[in-house]
Amino acid sequence: MGLGWDQNAPGFRAGRSAISDVTLFDTSRQRTGRAGQVDLPDSLPANHLTPRQQRRLDRATRMLIHAGSEALTSAIWSDRSNPYTPLVLGTSAGAMELGEAYYRQLASATSKRGQATRIHGYQPQNQAHTLTGALGLRGPATVITNACASGANALGHAADLVATGRADRALAGGYDALCLLVFAGFDSLQALSPTVARPFDEHRDGLALGEGAAMFTIEPLESARARGASILAEIAGYGATTDVHHLTQPHPEGDAALASMDAACAQAGIAPPDIDYINSHGTGTPLNDVAEGHAIRRWAGDATPTISVSSTKGAIGHLLGGAGAVESAITLMALTGNWLPPCIAVRQPDPVCTFDLVTTPRDKPIRHALTNSFGFGGANATLVFRKLD
Amino acid sequence: MSAPPYIAISGTGAVSPAGWTAADLTTATDIPITELDIPGAEPVLVRRVPAPPAPLPFARHPRLRRASPIARFATAAAIEAVGTGRDTSRLGVIFTVMNACVNYSHRFFREVLEDPSTASPILFPETVFNAPSSHLSAYFGSTAPNNTIVHDASGFIAGLDLAAAWLADRHLDACLVVCAEEIDPLSATALRYFDRRAIPAEGAAAVLLEATDTPPPIELTEITPTNHTSHTNHTIPLLGNTLGALAGLEVIHALHTGRTTVHTPSLPDHVSTVTFSTNP
Numbered sequence: 001m002g003l004g005w006d007q008n009a010p011g012f013r014a015g016r017s018a019i020s021d022v023t024l025f026d027t028s029r030q031r032t033g034r035a036g037q038v039d040l041p042d043s044l045p046a047n048h049l050t051p052r053q054q055r056r057l058d059r060a061t062r063m064l065i066h067a068g069s070e071a072l073t074s075a076i077w078s079d080r081s082n083p084y085t086p087l088v089l090g091t092s093a094g095a096m097e098l099g100e101a102y103y104r105q106l107a108s109a110t111s112k113r114g115q116a117t118r119i120h121g122y123q124p125q126n127q128a129h130t131l132t133g134a135l136g137l138r139g140p141a142t143v144i145t146n147a148c149a150s151g152a153n154a155l156g157h158a159a160d161l162v163a164t165g166r167a168d169r170a171l172a173g174g175y176d177a178l179c180l181l182v183f184a185g186f187d188s189l190q191a192l193s194p195t196v197a198r199p200f201d202e203h204r205d206g207l208a209l210g211e212g213a214a215m216f217t218i219e220p221l222e223s224a225r226a227r228g229a230s231i232l233a234e235i236a237g238y239g240a241t242t243d244v245h246h247l248t249q250p251h252p253e254g255d256a257a258l259a260s261m262d263a264a265c266a267q268a269g270i271a272p273p274d275i276d277y278i279n280s281h282g283t284g285t286p287l288n289d290v291a292e293g294h295a296i297r298r299w300a301g302d303a304t305p306t307i308s309v310s311s312t313k314g315a316i317g318h319l320l321g322g323a324g325a326v327e328s329a330i331t332l333m334a335l336t337g338n339w340l341p342p343c344i345a346v347r348q349p350d351p352v353c354t355f356d357l358v359t360t361p362r363d364k365p366i367r368h369a370l371t372n373s374f375g376f377g378g379a380n381a382t383l384v385f386r387k388l389d
Numbered sequence: 390m391s392a393p394p395y396i397a398i399s400g401t402g403a404v405s406p407a408g409w410t411a412a413d414l415t416t417a418t419d420i421p422i423t424e425l426d427i428p429g430a431e432p433v434l435v436r437r438v439p440a441p442p443a444p445l446p447f448a449r450h451p452r453l454r455r456a457s458p459i460a461r462f463a464t465a466a467a468i469e470a471v472g473t474g475r476d477t478s479r480l481g482v483i484f485t486v487m488n489a490c491v492n493y494s495h496r497f498f499r500e501v502l503e504d505p506s507t508a509s510p511i512l513f514p515e516t517v518f519n520a521p522s523s524h525l526s527a528y529f530g531s532t533a534p535n536n537t538i539v540h541d542a543s544g545f546i547a548g549l550d551l552a553a554a555w556l557a558d559r560h561l562d563a564c565l566v567v568c569a570e571e572i573d574p575l576s577a578t579a580l581r582y583f584d585r586r587a588i589p590a591e592g593a594a595a596v597l598l599e600a601t602d603t604p605p606p607i608e609l610t611e612i613t614p615t616n617h618t619s620h621t622n623h624t625i626p627l628l629g630n631t632l633g634a635l636a637g638l639e640v641i642h643a644l645h646t647g648r649t650t651v652h653t654p655s656l657p658d659h660v661s662t663v664t665f666s667t668n669p
Binding site: 029030084092094099100102103104106107110112115116119123124125129138139140141142143144145146147153157160164166180181184185186187188189190240241242243244247248255256259375376377378379 | 429494495501502504505506510513516517518520523524527530532540551558575614657660
């Protein structure tokens with residue numbers, strides 16, 4: 001949808017689609033050639049990397065630097081020499097672009113030029129190290145790779161670090177870049193929509209992939225207020241569970257999703273009717289949306305018809321490891337702006353949608369918002385955000 | 390607020406070129422080196438996990454029938470650590486890796502480059518970083534949180550640190566920490582760029598941590614970052630370089646040979662030293 005809060009928020013509020021033709025690799029042998037590809041500029045924000053280091057950056061790390069720079073700038077963290085600023089990242093593919101390039105050269109050429117650099121850059125923990133270096137930070141980095149829940153898990157873990165006093169502050173987020181291996185992977189599963197991704201539509205036929213990154217500065221409320229920071233919200237609750245039904249398919253009744261939502265709300269000290277908006281996982285696959293729909297119904301009970309729900313994956317695609325983080329950012333945009341991003345492209349809602357499915361842009365006061373992220377391997381994560389008075 | 394619990398080390402397991410148990414790791418003396426063929430390049434000397442001495446108990450499990458070696462190594466080590474007769478329905482899992490499911494990724498991408506329209510859907514799900522840890526949770530029937538963390542060779546210590554935090558915060562009563570790696574021509578060739586003398590190896594290590602309110606026989610007492618540049622590694626001379634499984638196998642070796650401190654190299658500011666203590 002764009003770079004930065006100011007480009008993204010209007011697009012989601014208006015219900016625009018950012019799905020376009022993939023130009024990064026050949027998709028002529030796939031069921032679809034469209035995805036949420038980022039129009040990534042060649043230039044980077046000011047950073048601490050050398051020109052040589054910047055030239056070697058992969059696409060995913062470049063997006064991370066854009067997002068991380070924006071987060072630090074908006075948080076006005078002036079003391080970047082704090083020796084303990086943990087970084088927590090979520091990703092599913094890391095710098096797979098470099099892994100693919102390494103394999104291609106290994107398979108076809110005798111030259112070893114650039115291979116050591118690709119090997120080093122490919123590893124997610126080195127991507128994290130590059131990000132902290134670029135931002136002028138120091139501290140340990142944790143890279144969580146729980147598939148499509150990674151970004152949400154990263155935020156939840158960072159919030160735990162700060163809430164328990166193990167860190168004075170933390171930088172957290174999620175990212176993934178489009179790459180051939182993953183695109184072909186989802187295509188091999190026939191999970192990609194050959195038409196248009198329509199989460200929660202009765203005739204949905206799959207998901208669209210996307211790419212992106214979102215980063216967040218997390219600190220105790222007292223320290224943010226003391227600095228006069230512009231606070232977006234409180235991370236009020238985090239729930240994480242494991243769905244053991246199948247490696248790639250959710251439990252049909254959404255058992256693990258229900259538990260994840262319950263856990264997050266319990267930590268936030270709220271009940272389902274207190275949630276003003278859910279940014280759902282809503283991929284557009286036949287199985288996910290119905291399982292999540294059942295989970296929301298079981299979780300909200302009689303309050304289900306009042307729960308406003310949308311998926312923004314129809315607009316930007318499924319960002320995999322970045323989804324939980326980027327969708328948290330979208331949720332915060334909605335919460336701070338008091339509007340609901342629509343679930344675009346819905347023609348006929350699925351009967352499982354016994355909740356208030358938002359299909360057109362709408363204003364609504366929001367105090368509590370919830371976002372779900374469910375991934376391969378059964379990783380389920382839910383975050384609850386609370387607007388502060 | 391109640392006092393923080395003690396962190397007990399209640400079980401250990403290991404799979405390595407020495408064999409399929411932690412005891413094998415500590416009693417092996419001379420492990421054979423074999424050649425790994427690399428198409429178009431000279432072979433790489435490696436130490437591989439040997440064939441299991443008996444059929445693996447989980448070989449017919451629906452989630453593990455087609456699992457990659459890394460998942461089988463991890464499951465065997467985890468089963469040894471967890472033991473029998475324990476309720477595992479709320480067992481947390483933290484799985485640390487460096488290369489992870491490289492066998493399946495290699496096979497799948499080769500098919501993608503040949504013709505992406507015919508790449509096998511059976512392979513792709515097993516390429517994701519958290520596939521092995523997912524199989525563990527499924528095997529043990531646990532819906533508790535499960536995190537896969539990509540890290541360097543000290544990753545297992547970071548996993549212990551996270552598990553200890555989960556237990557100290559009383560999110561769980563027990564947590565399995567596992568690390569694993571598998572040999573593949575891609576990663577064996579990659580290692581050679583950084584150390585031509587290194588012998589790639591594979592395997593898994595697992596430790597079961599529990600929260601207790603009384604001092605346990607073996608207690609995890611401290612995990613710290615360190616900037617030491619020197620350390621003694623006991624498993625590399627024996628096994629070879631097990632990459633992401635390095636710290637875990639070193640911890641298992643230490644626990645079974647009476648050492649109380651393990652330190653591995655790591656990126657700056659990362660935890661890399663773990664200390665245990667024994668209580669009467």
